[in-house]
Amino acid sequence: MANDTNPLPLAGVRIAEITVVWAGPHVTQVLAEWGADVIRVEPITHIQPYSRGGERVQTREVARRSAESGVLVGAYPDNDPGEDPWNRNAPFNAHSRNKRSMACDIMLPEGKEAFFRLVEKVDVLIENNVPITIERAGITYDVLKEINPRLIMLRMPAYGLAGPYKNYRGFGTHVEGMIGHHWLRGYPDGSPDETGEAFTADAVAGVMGAFGVTSALLKREETGVGQQIEMPLAESFLPALGEWILDYTMNGRVAQPQGNLHRTHAPHSVYPTQGADQWIAIDIATDEEFRALCDVLGTPQLVADERFQTAVGRKQHEKALDEALYAVTRDWVNDDLFHRLQAAGVTAGSVHDEAVFMQSPQLLERGFFEELTIEGIGTHTYPGIMTKWEHTPNHLRTPPPKIGEHNEEIYIDLLGYSREEYDSLVERGLVGTTYSETLVPRTWLPATEPTSER
């Protein structure tokens, strides 16, 4: 009989990561959540752009203006970048809980030596750099497996280890363009520049990478050897577009932007409710659901309308139906309509921004959100773990690591450096807990930002 004291499934698995930006760190986030000991290998001798948010040190005023306009990609606590913005960056702190950080520059000889010693001690290595970076560093799988034949190495470049776009640089938002997702999700009557940016490929790659790594760990229990997993960001997302791709290869049809349309359901869109930018998504598949919708909204005339009698009819006259619904939903209080529709058996869901989302009774009841206290930042609520296991309670364990926070325990205890060797690396500025002052472009700020509060 199962009980509630099961260990986390990846307890005892050690993972090193040389990852940047969003997708790679998301893979290690979900692996760390289920028990893996994840060590971030990060240089302090140069700044990895878009990874810890240190490449542009904003003033408080710029940070506040940006947040106020709804751009939160580089948000800092209280809009204050502080003296160490790379330890205060929201995108970084959203993924890096449960991880450790070790200062190490794999491009320098001393760093490479430490990295090779680390490779001996880990089960898994994960990286998502442009392939040429890994080649230049001389740390491809054929080299590393000589050091550790049990090593599993996940490589996740944007487009692959071979092919014309091998060394193309891009984020999830660029990759989603190059695989057809940006086009597909646009307004049916609009153009792609109205669509806005999405990082959907990063999200899918996170769990896909974790799936690949864990599968290879499982296989290794049987075979005793590791392997390389190549997972281009682009290819990890392609299966999510399967039916659109088959429609082209079977029928020659080029998918047009779909927006909120569904292949057969109507109504199927977002509808305005009372207040500014308040919307509710409604998805009707059957006649019964349509009648229930009209009952709640008090629109018997729509049920009686000949055009809307069948699913086919509703789809065919979707635009007229949507306009009729817009006129009615506008008068409703969003949350009230959501619960009334659900009570009537209608598939509906409010469009929630992050503030409302973080008050979701469902997520609160299930304990999704968790508090973490970070030294120098304070206590905040963070999104928790996306999967529940009935007999394995799981919570966030440790706060995001400050850069180099675990240098000593990793260099000395894990890698066997002597105190003298370690001190020498620190003295030479190769290992430490902050970037060199010369790397941080602060100097242009005071002149251009007279309103700075700092």
Add this chain to the structure above:
Amino acid sequence: MAQLFDGLKVLELAGHVAGPFAGKLFADYGADVIKVEPPEGDRSRHEGPYKDDIPDPETSALFLHLNTNKKSITLDVNTEEGRGILRRLIDQSDIVVEDFRPGQMADWGLSYDELAKDHPDLVLASITPFGQTGPWRDYRGSEITLQALGGPLHLNGSSLREPLKSGGYVAQYHCGVAVAYACVAARFRVAMGGKGDHIDQAIYEAQAGFRDRRTVYATGYQYTGYVAKRQPPGSRIAMGPRPTADGYVNIYAGGTKHFLPALDLIGRGDLKEHEDAEKPLQLYSEDFAAEVEGSWMAWLIQRDKREAVAETQQIGLLGGAIFTTEDLITDEHYRSRGVWDQVTHPKAGTYEGPGRPLIMSETPRQAPRHAPLLGEHNTEVYGALGLADDLERLRSQGVI
């Protein structure tokens, strides 16, 4: 050569997208996946798009894509005999993926704790819109409503218009991968001498943990007290989607560390001397912004999308073209990498589909076998259960 999941037995009691995608990941990498369909077939068989647009439960692209390498059996689990057979199928499985309403399995006497009594290794994954517990557990959910509540839907699109869902069934695909990961992690614990578990995966919670903006901006909201908002088109100078001669690209130039070389590239090296040139783009003066944006747009519109990307990649700009499915499938890069699997199906003919998400160096994926016809493996699977002599009767009684 050995495959990743040789010998792994998976039972798929799930329909449409999320559960079947988890099953596909196992099946494509070598697991023995039995898909249990209701007598009328998986919902995805009835959705299309169909081969030649002729509705046929055997030629729905959504089904064909999601069910490669699986075996299909039909079973009416609403009959007592059907549930008896189901229990036997579960007992011989390592992983079971189900998507009945919360509590349905327990009502049938098939709760995890009951199933695990004599089978502590069992991994049972339950996929529901909102989870097995909580005040919304019986609420209905679908792709658009779960993206709305749980994901970044409010941020897709323009601030001047309504928000948009992300493409296709991405929330459900993502959820399927999360389930596959959880199942393998649980099997890894079993391999290390531990126990299986009951995985409770809400699509809503998979969206709540979605790295695409949601977790990032939830953290940003906690830090700043401000929420993220949709932005108007073209709000970032020389950055984001823009038209080219033959379509669109999405390139980051303005405000990046490669902006000065980009000014050279577009023939506006003179602007490098401007006092705003090295600032973040939020700090560009109106005049400078207009100069840069005009020159950037003029340069792009003279080029095809692939050319514009290739030239800007040369100087290190992050970017990509905005491809249609046709651009994608005919593109030389993907074709040269062998991304497309060719599949021949008895009713849908020969077509190409997206192949591997992962390339495993030691355990390559098997060649794709077409998605099964409805009940194609009834004789084989039920025969192995010793029911060969009962097939006729079960069929006539509507059990299979």
